[in-house]
Amino acid sequence: MTFAGFAEPPRLVLVGNPNCGKTALFNALTGSRQKVANYPGVTVERKEGQFVSPLGHRVRLIDLPGTYSLRARSPDEEVTRDVVLGRFVHEARPDVIVCVADATNLRLNLRLVLELRKLGQPMILALNMMDMADKQGRSIDAAALSAELGMPVVPTVAIRRDGVAGLLEQIDRTMAVVGAVAGNGGRPAPCGWSEPTSHDLRGYHQNVEAILAVAMRNAGRPSEVTHRIDHVLLHPALGLAILLSLLFLVFQAVFAWAEAPKNLIDAGLGALKDLIVMGMAEGPLKSLITDGVIAGVGSVVIFLPQILILFFFIQVLEDSGYMARAAFLLDRLMGGVGLHGRAFIPLLSSFACAVPGIMASRTIESRADRLATIMIAPLMTCSARLPVYALLIAAFVPDRMVAGGWISLPGLVMFILYAAGISSALIVAFVLKRTVFKGERPPLLMELPAYRWPRPRDVVLGLFERARTFLVRAGTIIFAIGVVLWFLASFPVAPDGATGPAINYSLAGIFGHWLAPILAPIGFGWQITIALIPAMAAREVLVAALGTVYALSETGDALQTSLSGVLATNWSLPTALSLLAWVVFAPQCVSTLSVVKRETNSWFWPAVMFTYLTILAYAGAFVTYRLSLFLLGS
């Protein structure tokens, strides 16, 4: 059912300053699970959902990136401006603007409200984060504010869904009025928009002060706790030491806590394999299931606990408000290599996956700075690399404590690998900013959110989404490529009287032997060569591919050993270190190249990225291999 006066469901847009809770409100209204976090710049694209109002009307809701003004300065802000002003082809102006304002920072947020009000569009103001405002002793008279602004004002706490029912009722009322106006000869034409002059801005400021004088009963006090915590966490030396210690502890936990669930999954996969080996007749299907699916997909799924533990910490740090502080702490370091301070959030997002990281670079205003950030984003250690690191560490790094029993050696190596990715990104940025992307570095201006306890529900939902994404990848891309690789590694079958493993006679084996000389100088055998090719689709496929290749290469007892055991037997330590170095710099997956093409609107930058990363990976692996051969012997 649609509102009277509307042929189609009306379109509402959520507009507001960064980090005021738009996406939390979008999720509360639509039942969606878009990512929310306690720092600005999480939403960089237009997201659309639907809901049914209390009166049974269908409504389309669009969530937009945060902005302080319609004077867009970065690509994400341009999306907001263009949707609000109806500048997209096939997309008229929205029917109603739902402006979301942070009640704890009303002075700043009201400027955008006033700018939007000038457009003459129907508006509703959702006064969000009222719980935080109450805690700070702020008393806002919503009725007085509504009278001053000339629009309905609804207090909300979006993350707890408080006030959402009231907002829905208000949407019904507003849409009924808008529909009635539309039915009586059409809506009045909205006002045009022009960039506010300095005179306009002074006018907004005076208006805001006048409105607050009437609507703000008590201005309250900013949180003392936040101030005190910041005094420690933002200290140039102490703060940095705390940040590094936190990251170090996270990687220790990734190894220490994951052991039991990993063993459980391993035992489950082993039992499944035994069941199939014993209960199924010999044939290609049996080989596909054991050597292709279980050895391939199973080798990757086993790392789910480690990925979830890592993201548990990231989610907690994000929700608490600490990540925005980390951006400030690292601003000096990033500034030293010429990176814009805003590059921190895209680079942080790249630890999950380079794709959202590259998209998050839209918040950077300068094209040169944005391109520099995009070019180094794949050097951040994405979650797809974690299974590769964990596999090689399990195979080659002894599981023992060092530094007097305080530090786990595998955790330390993992920390070093992550640090290597970050360091190489900073070095590349340093070179790029002094050669290709020269330019002034603007200072970092970012609102620091208040600290808050992460909500267990949000953390659980975030981890659930992460696990779902990982398992979907395991069930689709990793499964499909595993099956294809199994086929290529199994056919044609070995001729009668053949002495070596059957894979030597297969298409993959022949191809691997043919390409092996190219990668021999960096210590890679033909098995690694075969596995690297499908890993272009997704990095964790490397683990699955190694699982399949070695399952088909070995016979007898070796089949019963875990993949890490097989690698420890077949590879030298220099080869393993060389592969680790390769993966740190490795040319990124196809999805990353595609998103770079989309964000830069050119194939030139993906080509540059692929070339420089391939050279870097080969050089890094070569130096690592030769140096370790020299130091350790073969």
Place this chain on the structure above:
Amino acid sequence: MWQSLIVFVVVAVAMVWTVWTYFTPAPLRARLRTLVGWPRPVTGTGCGGCGGCQRS
């Protein structure tokens, strides 16, 4: 024999899916989808697939 048949189907589906998802250029994929009457895919970024980014 039945094992070979199942393997043939699984491998064929996996190959087609991989080629379609990873090796077919997005514009060609969108055109092929339109030809067989499937809805346009909703893209991950920005525009929601309306093509509105080509400003008037």
